[in-house]
Amino acid sequence: MYKIVKRDQIADNIFEFWINAPHVTKTGRAGQFVVLRIDENGERIPLTISATKGDDVRIVFMATGKTTQQLAAMQVGESIRDVAGPLGKPSDVKKWGRCAVIGGGVGIACLPILARELREAGNDVTGIIGARNEGLLLLEDELRDACDELVICTDDGSKGHHGYPADVLKEMVSDQILDAVWIIGPAIMMKITSLATFDSGIKTFVSLNPIMVDGTGMCGSCRVTIAGEMKFACVDGPEFDAHEVDWDELMNRQRTYTGQEKESLEHYHEHKCHCGDHQ
Amino acid sequence: MNRRPVEERLQDFDEVATGLSEQNAVLEALRCMECPRPLCVNGCPVSIDIPGFINAIANEDFRKAAHIIKQDNMLPAICGRVCPQEAQCQSTCILGKKDKPVRIGALERFVADWERENGVETPETAPATGKRIAVVGSGPAGITAATECLRAGHEVTIFESLHAAGGVLTYGIPAFRMPKDIVQFEIDQVLALGAELKLNHIVGRSVPVDELLAYDAVFIGTGAGLPYFMGIKGERFSGVYTANEFLTRVNLMHANKFPEFDTPLIRGSRVAVVGGGNVAMDSARVARRLGAKVYLIYRRREEDLPAREEEVANAIQEGVEFVCCANPTRILGGPQVQGIKCIRMEMCECDESGRPVPRACTEAGSTFTLDVDVVIEAIGQGPNPLLAGLIPDLKRGKRGTIEVDEDGRTSIPHVFAGGDIATGAATVIWAMGSAKKAAAAINKMLAEN
Numbered sequence: 068m069y070k071i072v073k074r075d076q077i078a079d080n081i082f083e084f085w086i087n088a089p090h091v092t093k094t095g096r097a098g099q100f101v102v103l104r105i106d107e108n109g110e111r112i113p114l115t116i117s118a119t120k121g122d123d124v125r126i127v128f129m130a131t132g133k134t135t136q137q138l139a140a141m142q143v144g145e146s147i148r149d150v151a152g153p154l155g156k157p158s159d160v161k162k163w164g165r166c167a168v169i170g171g172g173v174g175i176a177c178l179p180i181l182a183r184e185l186r187e188a189g190n191d192v193t194g195i196i197g198a199r200n201e202g203l204l205l206l207e208d209e210l211r212d213a214c215d216e217l218v219i220c221t222d223d224g225s226k227g228h229h230g231y232p233a234d235v236l237k238e239m240v241s242d243q244i245l246d247a248v249w250i251i252g253p254a255i256m257m258k259i260t261s262l263a264t265f266d267s268g269i270k271t272f273v274s275l276n277p278i279m280v281d282g283t284g285m286c287g288s289c290r291v292t293i294a295g296e297m298k299f300a301c302v303d304g305p306e307f308d309a310h311e312v313d314w315d316e317l318m319n320r321q322r323t324y325t326g327q328e329k330e331s332l333e334h335y336h337e338h339k340c341h342c343g344d345h346q
Numbered sequence: 347m348n349r350r351p352v353e354e355r356l357q358d359f360d361e362v363a364t365g366l367s368e369q370n371a372v373l374e375a376l377r378c379m380e381c382p383r384p385l386c387v388n389g390c391p392v393s394i395d396i397p398g399f400i401n402a403i404a405n406e407d408f409r410k411a412a413h414i415i416k417q418d419n420m421l422p423a424i425c426g427r428v429c430p431q432e433a434q435c436q437s438t439c440i441l442g443k444k445d446k447p448v449r450i451g452a453l454e455r456f457v458a459d460w461e462r463e464n465g466v467e468t469p470e471t472a473p474a475t476g477k478r479i480a481v482v483g484s485g486p487a488g489i490t491a492a493t494e495c496l497r498a499g500h501e502v503t504i505f506e507s508l509h510a511a512g513g514v515l516t517y518g519i520p521a522f523r524m525p526k527d528i529v530q531f532e533i534d535q536v537l538a539l540g541a542e543l544k545l546n547h548i549v550g551r552s553v554p555v556d557e558l559l560a561y562d563a564v565f566i567g568t569g570a571g572l573p574y575f576m577g578i579k580g581e582r583f584s585g586v587y588t589a590n591e592f593l594t595r596v597n598l599m600h601a602n603k604f605p606e607f608d609t610p611l612i613r614g615s616r617v618a619v620v621g622g623g624n625v626a627m628d629s630a631r632v633a634r635r636l637g638a639k640v641y642l643i644y645r646r647r648e649e650d651l652p653a654r655e656e657e658v659a660n661a662i663q664e665g666v667e668f669v670c671c672a673n674p675t676r677i678l679g680g681p682q683v684q685g686i687k688c689i690r691m692e693m694c695e696c697d698e699s700g701r702p703v704p705r706a707c708t709e710a711g712s713t714f715t716l717d718v719d720v721v722i723e724a725i726g727q728g729p730n731p732l733l734a735g736l737i738p739d740l741k742r743g744k745r746g747t748i749e750v751d752e753d754g755r756t757s758i759p760h761v762f763a764g765g766d767i768a769t770g771a772a773t774v775i776w777a778m779g780s781a782k783k784a785a786a787a788i789n790k791m792l793a794e795n
Contacts, residue, residue, distance in 0.1 A: 327610035
């Protein structure tokens with residue numbers, strides 16, 4: 068059992084949880100993830116390590132599906148049944164020179180730990196974050212602190228640059244001021260944003276988020292195609308070279324359980340209402 | 347072994363094989379010739395005193411029978427169910443020459459089940475030595491090694507990466523063949539000897555390698571969890587599963603009870619299982635219980651199936667349609683599975699294993715398509731690469747196994763390995779046998795230090 072030591076809503080429907088998990092924080096680094104299971108009936112879901120502090124690990128998620136909504140309803144002092152990790156390979160942190168770390172939506176939460184590690188390794192780090200609107204932006208102050216520079220974008224122009232992180236990245240590429248780029252967000256955002264560095268050949272990493280079960284290389288659910296070869300995102304990744312990813316395949320596989328996910332959520336809400344009658 | 351009726355068992359995941367009654371167990375035990383030089387023991391990878399425990403059953407002293415088995419095997423309820431006795435102890439039984447061999451497996455299961463219902467005796471352990479041992483993986487190998495080391499008085503910590511112990515017994519073998527409460531019960535017996543079990547711990551990550559190597563001895567039993575793929579077109583479509591994923595979703599995550607349990611699964615109305623081993627039979631029989639029409643595609647002949655005869659018979663009884671001498675060439679559809687294209691195989695000269703080498707037929711009309719919406723690949727697993735790859739000085743064998751000597755010793759003096767990670771994918775009992783040897787070597791090494 069792993070206790071929730073702190074929880075906050077940090078943007079519209081987006082939550083940060085700090086969970087006591089010393090076995091994760093001992094070696095957990097940027098790029099790695101945990102797999103958690105809320106209770107006996109729960110599914111195993113992967114969540115990227117967003118930060119660690121002492122024995123506590125931070126995860127950030129949007130409450131969109133059954134499991135994330137159930138998680139969001141949990142309070143400080145309650146416990147999560149299982150937290151396994153750290154899983155996956157750490158980000159390729161070394162002295163690259165000038166780096167950009169780009170986050171879209173909840174993916175922004177993965178950037179602070181990465182930016183800090185990159186700066187400690189002697190890099191100059193620009194953060195670029197994007198969301199549909201101001202209400203969905205998160206961790207701005209922390210990122211301002213972690214990066215040398217932070218650029219904010221919103222699709223609707225409610226804050227910062229009116230447009231997408233890809234626009235900002237394109238400018239940086241044409242100014243030839245980049246050595247390595249990380250893009251973390253929804254698959255479609257990573258696919259489109261990474262086009263900006265395609266011609267220049269700038270090393271561009273993305274953190275893939277296919278469906279997983281065990282997270283230890285055992286089931287093959289998270290198989291992705293990288294440069295024409297099958298890889299398991301859980302043990303070979305989750306970070307890969309953006310320009311080698313078969314994006315359409317990834318997005319197709321992510322949609323495998325769309326129907327069941329909806330059914331599960333409906334079942335959860337029916338069940339929740341039923342329980343509410345007894346309170 | 348007696349089995350529940352097909353119509354009944356297809357409705358649930360309860361055990362198919364029913365055990366022996368006390369009376370029948372005694373009658374069966376009385377058949378044993380008590381050979382002066384028993385060949386059955388040679389056939390047992392963990393060298394159980396088989397005539398000894400059978401004699402105790404014949405004398406209706408079931409407690410003593412359990413005691414004798416547990417000298418050599420702490421998981422009798424498991425082995426009594428999933429060991430291929432017909433190829434081991436029972437194959438060398440002298441009675442088998444003219445008649446049927448003594449049903450040793452059924453008797454082992456009887457004793458274990460009797461003891462579980464009548465109160466278990468925890469075996470004695472040696473006085474504490476103060477030595478610390480790390481066991482990586484809680485499958486058959488890890489549990490066996492842990493038992494032997496605990497009995498020698500060492501302090502044992504078992505690390506498991508999943509949220510439940512048991513390895514393949516838990517995530518792989520379905521409940522209708524290996525009931526999960528029995529797995530848990532036998533694991534609890536081992537924990538009762540004083541082992542500490544750490545779930546959700548990935549050794550090499552949650553437990554850094556230097557921390558692992560600081561133990562007085564290490565046993566690695568991480569198994570063969572890496573699924574192989576056929577390498578044909580269409581394997582990335584939704585609805586293509588490895589047997590590992592399909593079985594894990596059902597056995598470990600209970601996707602058969604979705605949405606009461608959260609884990610989803612594409613059940614499929616028509617399912618193709620590819621492969622001919624026990625894992626393929628398990629997958630096919632699970633798919634039948636989820637209500638699908640099931641084809642099992644195997645590239646050799648039915649008589650070449652590597653699965654246990656009993657499992658093949660169960661699958662046939664349960665309505666699995668065998669498509670032998672055929673090999674898939676492509677999965678059709680996209681992004682969902684819509685069918686599987688196969689080619690007929692002809693049998694050529696035999697290889698070293700004595701089995702014919704299958705070769706794709708070339709004449710026209712050799713291909714055919716099965717209309718299916720789920721494909722399960724059960725074509726084998728390789729050793730788990732994760733931990734072995736993180737320990738720099740650990741020598742690896744062919745196909746990613748950890749190289750060991752006959753005592754299970756690796757290239758690092760105080761690190762041992764056993765089970766599928768050392769031998770490549772094999773059976774539960776072979777994993778236990780190699781783990782037992784390794785544990786004996788660990789105990790010897792620590793006694794000499």
